[in-house]
Amino acid sequence: MFEQLGLIGCGLMGGSFALALKKAGLVKRVVGYSKSPSTTESARQMGIIDVGAPSALLAVSGADLVVIAVPVSASEATLRSIKQLVTPNMLIMDVGSTKREVVDAARAALGERVGSFVPAHPITGREVSGIEHANADLYTGRQVILTPTERTLTAQLDKAVAMWGALGCGVQQMSPDAHDAAFASVSHLPHLLAFALISSISSQEKGREFLTLAGPGFRDFTRIAASDPIIWRDIMMTNRRELLAQTDLFKRTLAQLESMILSGNGDALEEVLKLASKARTRWHMTSHKPPKH
Amino acid sequence: MFEQLGLIGCGLMGGSFALALKKAGLVKRVVGYSKSPSTTESARQMGIIDVGAPSALLAVSGADLVVIAVPVSASEATLRSIKQLVTPNMLIMDVGSTKREVVDAARAALGERVGSFVPAHPITGREVSGIEHANADLYTGRQVILTPTERTLTAQLDKAVAMWGALGCGVQQMSPDAHDAAFASVSHLPHLLAFALISSISSQEKGREFLTLAGPGFRDFTRIAASDPIIWRDIMMTNRRELLAQTDLFKRTLAQLESMILSGNGDALEEVLKLASKARTRWHMTSHKPPKH
Numbered sequence: 138m139f140e141q142l143g144l145i146g147c148g149l150m151g152g153s154f155a156l157a158l159k160k161a162g163l164v165k166r167v168v169g170y171s172k173s174p175s176t177t178e179s180a181r182q183m184g185i186i187d188v189g190a191p192s193a194l195l196a197v198s199g200a201d202l203v204v205i206a207v208p209v210s211a212s213e214a215t216l217r218s219i220k221q222l223v224t225p226n227m228l229i230m231d232v233g234s235t236k237r238e239v240v241d242a243a244r245a246a247l248g249e250r251v252g253s254f255v256p257a258h259p260i261t262g263r264e265v266s267g268i269e270h271a272n273a274d275l276y277t278g279r280q281v282i283l284t285p286t287e288r289t290l291t292a293q294l295d296k297a298v299a300m301w302g303a304l305g306c307g308v309q310q311m312s313p314d315a316h317d318a319a320f321a322s323v324s325h326l327p328h329l330l331a332f333a334l335i336s337s338i339s340s341q342e343k344g345r346e347f348l349t350l351a352g353p354g355f356r357d358f359t360r361i362a363a364s365d366p367i368i369w370r371d372i373m374m375t376n377r378r379e380l381l382a383q384t385d386l387f388k389r390t391l392a393q394l395e396s397m398i399l400s401g402n403g404d405a406l407e408e409v410l411k412l413a414s415k416a417r418t419r420w421h422m423t424s425h426k427p428p429k430h
Numbered sequence: 431m432f433e434q435l436g437l438i439g440c441g442l443m444g445g446s447f448a449l450a451l452k453k454a455g456l457v458k459r460v461v462g463y464s465k466s467p468s469t470t471e472s473a474r475q476m477g478i479i480d481v482g483a484p485s486a487l488l489a490v491s492g493a494d495l496v497v498i499a500v501p502v503s504a505s506e507a508t509l510r511s512i513k514q515l516v517t518p519n520m521l522i523m524d525v526g527s528t529k530r531e532v533v534d535a536a537r538a539a540l541g542e543r544v545g546s547f548v549p550a551h552p553i554t555g556r557e558v559s560g561i562e563h564a565n566a567d568l569y570t571g572r573q574v575i576l577t578p579t580e581r582t583l584t585a586q587l588d589k590a591v592a593m594w595g596a597l598g599c600g601v602q603q604m605s606p607d608a609h610d611a612a613f614a615s616v617s618h619l620p621h622l623l624a625f626a627l628i629s630s631i632s633s634q635e636k637g638r639e640f641l642t643l644a645g646p647g648f649r650d651f652t653r654i655a656a657s658d659p660i661i662w663r664d665i666m667m668t669n670r671r672e673l674l675a676q677t678d679l680f681k682r683t684l685a686q687l688e689s690m691i692l693s694g695n696g697d698a699l700e701e702v703l704k705l706a707s708k709a710r711t712r713w714h715m716t717s718h719k720p721p722k723h
Contacts, residue, residue, distance in 0.1 A: 262645075280643065335709050336705065337676075341679065347612045352553035352715065355620055358654060361647045370696055370700040387630045391677070394622060407660065414625070417652055
C-alpha cells in the first residue's frame with residue numbers, strides 16, 4: 138500500500154505504528170527520525186525502522202506516508218521543518234490526543250500544502266512510554282478518530298481511512314472541536330484526576346505508608362497517572378478550555394456528593410451511586426475485530 | 431482447622447470466603463444465611479454453603495467461626511441478633527472496608543462478649559457483586575488488615591492471623607483509626623472520584639456520545655465506579671470524616687493544577703505530572719505468595 142513511511146518521533150506510538158504497518162505488509166521501508174539520535178539508533182537496531190535519518194526533513198524525503206508522533210507542542214515546528222518536501226501525493230498524519238491545536242498548527246505551518254495532512258487520533262496508549270515498549274498490536278481493534286477540515290484532500294482522507302481499516306481499527310470522522318470536547322470528558326479529565334490523586338497522596342506525611350496498603354482498585358484507577366508527563370502537559374495545555382469546562386462540571390458533581398455525605402443523606406448518595414454504577418456496568422469499550430490475515 | 435463456618439451475608443465477599451476456606455480444607459461445614467432467602471438458596475445450590483439457615487442466629491448455632499459479610503450499616507443489628515449464641519471460643523470476623531464504626535457497633539452489640547470479635551478488612555474486591563461472582567481465589571495473595579482492640583481475646587486474634595495466612599494472605603495489624611485514615615486516601619476517595627466522574631459525564635447532554643469514544647484509560651480508571659452502591663454508600667457514610675478530609679486535600683491539589691493550566695504555566699504543570707508519574711511508576715501493589723499446597 139505504501140512504498141516508504143517517514144516516521145518522525147520514535148516513541149511508543151510511533152514505533153508501534155511502524156511495527157503494525159510492517160506486520161500488516163502495508164509498507165516496504167521505514168525511515169525514522171527522533172530528536173534524540175540514540176533513540177533513532179535504538180529504533181534501527183530493534184528493526185522498528187530500516188534507516189535512521191539525521192533530520193525530520195530527511196526522514197520525509199522519498200516517503201509517500203509521513204507519521205508525526207511527537208508531543209502536540211512540537212507539531213508546528215515539525216511540520217514547518219518538513220514543509221518544503223510535502224507533495225499533494227503524500228499522506229501526512231499525526232497521532233496526537235488533541236486536534237484543534239494541531240489543525241491550526243498544520244494550517245500555519247503547511248499553508249496551501251495543508252491538504253495532505255489528515256489529523257488522526259488512535260484511541261490507544263499505555264502508561265509506559267519509549268521505543269522499548271513499541272508493540273505491533275497497540276492499534277489492533279482500537280478506534281481511530283480522523284478530524285479532516287474543508288481543505289483536506291479527499292484522496293488523502295480515503296487513503297487514511299483504508300490504511301487504519303487495514304490495521305484492524307474502526308475509523309470515525311468528526312470535527313476537531315467535537316473531538317476535543319469529547320476527549321476532555323472521557324480521557325483528559327480522568328488523567329488530570331489520576332495525576333492529582335497521586336500528587337495529593339504523595340504530599341502527605343503518611344502518604345508512603347498509605348500507598349503500601351493500596352489494592353487492586355487503586356492500581357487500576359491510577360494506572361494512567363504513570364503516563365508520560367510531557368505528552369500530558371501538552372494535551373492539558375492545548376485542550377485547556379474544554380478540559381477546564383469538564384473539570385468544573387466534575388467539581389460540581391463532587392460537591393453534591395460531599396454535601397450528601399456531610400449531611401448524612403444516605404438515600405440521596407445511594408441514588409447517585411446506583412445510577413453511576415448502572416451506567417458504568419452498561420458501558421463497554423467500543424472495539425473492532427482485527428482483520429483476517 | 432474449623433468445624434463449622436456460620437456465614438452471614440452470601441454475596442461476593444462472603445461466598446468467596448466460604449469457597450476459599452473449603453478449597454484450603456480449613457472447614458468441614460458451612461451454614462449460610464442471607465437476608466434474601468433466594469440468595470441463600472442459590473448459595474446452597476451452587477455448593478458454596480452446605481446448609482441454608484432461616485436466620486442469622488441459626489447460622490451461628492454450632493459454629494466455631496462466624497463471618498459477617500454485610501454492608502457496614504447492617505453490622506450492629508447483625509451482631510445483636512447473634513449475641514446470645516456468641517461464646518468465648520468462637521471467632522467472629524467481619525470483612526468490611528471501614529473499621530472504626532464496626533468496632534463501635536461490636537462493642538455496643540456484643541457487650542462483654544466483644545472479645546471474640548476480630549475486625550478484618552481483606553484488601554480485595556471486584557466491581558461486580560453477588561453470589562454468582564463468588565470465587566475461591568478472591569483472597570489469594572492479598573493483604574488483610576486486622577484492627578483488634580484492647581478487649582480482643584489473644585486466642586481469637588491468633589486464630590484469625592493463622593487462618594488468613596493459611597488462605598495465602600499477608601496479615602497486618604493496625605488501629606481502627608489508622609486503618610480508616612489510610613483507606614480514605616487510597617480506596618474510598620478513588621471510589622468517590624470514579625462515581626463522580628461517571629455521574630458528571632452521564633448528566634451532560636452529549637454524555638452518551640462521549641462514552642462511546644472512551645478507551646482503555648477510561649475503562650481502567652472507572653472500573654470501580656461499577657461497584658455495589660449500597661456497600662459504597664455505607665463505606666462513605668461510616669468513614670465520612672477521613673474521606674472528606676482526603677477530598678479536601680485532593681481538591682486543593684486539583685485547584686493548583688487547574689491554575690497552572692489556566693495561566694499557561696506548562697513548566698510547573700510538567701513538574702507536578704513528572705513527580706506523580708514517577709511515584710506511580712515506582713509503586714507496586716503489596717502482594718503475597720500463596721501457600722504451597
